[in-house]
Amino acid sequence: MAESHVLQTLLVYFFQLAWPFFGVEARGSVVVQRWEDIQAIMRSAEDGSWKPLPLRTPRMSFKMLLDALLPKKGSRNYFAVNVGAREGLFHDPVYPLFADGYGGLAIEADPQWYETLTANLAEVNSSKAVFIVKEKAQPYTMKEVLDRFQTPLDFDCLKIDIDSIDLPILQSILQTGYSPKMFMIEVNYDFPPPFQFALEFDLECKAKFSEGTFGASPDAIFREASLRGYSLVAFEAMDPESETVYHEHNMWFVRNDLLGRSAHDPAVTWRGMVRMYWAQFAMLPCLHVGFYLSTGKWMCPKHQIREIFTELGGNHTSWPLAKMSHYLSQRAARSMFYLSSWRHQLERRGCTKACRISVAVTRTD
Numbered sequence: 001m002a003e004s005h006v007l008q009t010l011l012v013y014f015f016q017l018a019w020p021f022f023g024v025e026a027r028g029s030v031v032v033q034r035w036e037d038i039q040a041i042m043r044s045a046e047d048g049s050w051k052p053l054p055l056r057t058p059r060m061s062f063k064m065l066l067d068a069l070l071p072k073k074g075s076r077n078y079f080a081v082n083v084g085a086r087e088g089l090f091h092d093p094v095y096p097l098f099a100d101g102y103g104g105l106a107i108e109a110d111p112q113w114y115e116t117l118t119a120n121l122a123e124v125n126s127s128k129a130v131f132i133v134k135e136k137a138q139p140y141t142m143k144e145v146l147d148r149f150q151t152p153l154d155f156d157c158l159k160i161d162i163d164s165i166d167l168p169i170l171q172s173i174l175q176t177g178y179s180p181k182m183f184m185i186e187v188n189y190d191f192p193p194p195f196q197f198a199l200e201f202d203l204e205c206k207a208k209f210s211e212g213t214f215g216a217s218p219d220a221i222f223r224e225a226s227l228r229g230y231s232l233v234a235f236e237a238m239d240p241e242s243e244t245v246y247h248e249h250n251m252w253f254v255r256n257d258l259l260g261r262s263a264h265d266p267a268v269t270w271r272g273m274v275r276m277y278w279a280q281f282a283m284l285p286c287l288h289v290g291f292y293l294s295t296g297k298w299m300c301p302k303h304q305i306r307e308i309f310t311e312l313g314g315n316h317t318s319w320p321l322a323k324m325s326h327y328l329s330q331r332a333a334r335s336m337f338y339l340s341s342w343r344h345q346l347e348r349r350g351c352t353k354a355c356r357i358s359v360a361v362t363r364t365d
C-alpha cells in the first residue's frame with residue numbers, strides 16, 4: 001500500500017513535470033484533420049481486434065465534416081446551436097460557422113461572458129440570424145428555447161460544453177424531436193469504459209467540476225448517441241497548437257444516415273469506441289478527478305483500470321487497456337462496486353447534497 005502510494009505520487013509529479021515535454025511530443029505526433037484520415041482511424045478501430053491503435057491526434061471541426069459529408073449547399077440549413085458559448089470565440093467550433101454566414105443560437109448562462117460574447121458575435125452576424133440566449137441550459141426548457149428561434153428540426157451542428165449536465169442536455173434535445181446532423185460534446189474522460197458516469201439535472205445541485213463532478217463519461221455519452229442513431233467519429237483529446245495542449249476533451253458524432261448507414265448500425269461499435277478512447281487518453285493524467293482519498297489512496301479511475309483488472313482475476317498484464325475494459329464489462333456486476341465507491345467520493349466532496357450522479361457499467365458477453 002505504502003509503496004503504491006509513493007508510486008502514485010511519483011506518477012503525479014512525473015505528469016506535472018513532464019507535461020511540457022508531452023506537449024512537445026503532441027506537437028510532433030501525427031495530427032489528423034482530413035475526413036479520409038479520420039475514417040481510417042474508425043476503420044482500424046473496427047478491425048475486430050483489441051490491438052492498440054496507432055498514435056494519431058484528431059483535430060476536428062464542423063467545417064471539415066460539413067465539407068466532406070454535405071458538400072452540396074442545398075443539403076444544409078445553415079443553422080448551428082452552441083450550448084455553453086462562453087465568449088463565443090476561443091476554441092469554439094461554432095464560431096467559424098457563424099463567420100461563414102451561419103445563423104443559430106449561442107446559449108450562455110454566465111453573465112461574466114455577455115459583454116465579449118455580444119461583441120464577438122456581432123462581428124460575425126452577416127446572416128442577421130445569430131442570436132444570444134442568456135439563459136441557463138436546462139433539460140426541461142431546451143425544446144422551448146429551440147422552438148422559440150425556429151430552429152430547424154435537423155439543424156446542421158450542435159455543440160455542448162457546459163461542464164455540468166452536458167448529457168441531460170443532449171438527451172433533452174435528441175428526445176424532443178430534434179436530430180442535428182452532427183454534434184460535439186465535452187466529455188469527462190477520467191472515467192474509462194465500461195464505466196458510465198453522468199451528472200444528472202437538479203436545480204439545487206451545485207457541482208464542482210474542478211473536483212471531477214461534471215459532465216458524463218465517454219461510455220455514457222456513447223450509449224445515448226448510439227441509441228439515437230449517431231456514430232462516433234472521433235475523440236479529440238488535445239490541441240497540439242494550443243499552449244495548454246490538453247485543452248480539448250470532446251467526442252464528435254455524425255448522424256448515421258450521413259454516413260450511408262441505418263439508425264441502428266453505427267460506424268463505430270462499442271469495441272471501436274473503447275479502442276479509440278484508450279488511443280487518445282491512456283497517456284493523459286486524470287483531468288479533474290485525481291485526488292487523494294482519506295485512505296491515502298489516489299483516486300483516478302482511468303489509471304486504476306489495471307488494478308481493477310487484476311483484482312477481478314485478470315492475469316494477462318500485457319493485455320491492451322481496451323481489452324481490460326472489455327474484461328471489466330464481462331464482469332459488470334463486480335465492476336459496479338468500484339464505480340459506486342467513486343460516486344460516493346464525488347458525492348461527498350465534489351457537489352452539494354442535491355446532486356445526483358447516475359452510474360452504470362456496460363455489459364458485454
Ligand SMILES: *[C@@H]1O[C@H](CO)[C@@H](O)[C@H](O)[C@H]1NC(C)=O
Nearest residue numbers: 121122125128129130131132
Ligand atoms: C444579428 O442580427 C439580428 C438582426 O439584425 C439581430 O436581431 C441580432 O441580435 C444580431 N445578433 C448579434 C449577436 O448581434
Ligand SMILES: *[C@@H]1O[C@H](CO)[C@@H](O)[C@H](O)[C@H]1NC(C)=O
Nearest residue numbers: 310312313314315316317327
Ligand atoms: C491466468 O488466467 C487463465 C484464464 O484466463 C488461467 O487458465 C491461468 O491458469 C491463469 N494463470 C495464472 C498464473 O493465474
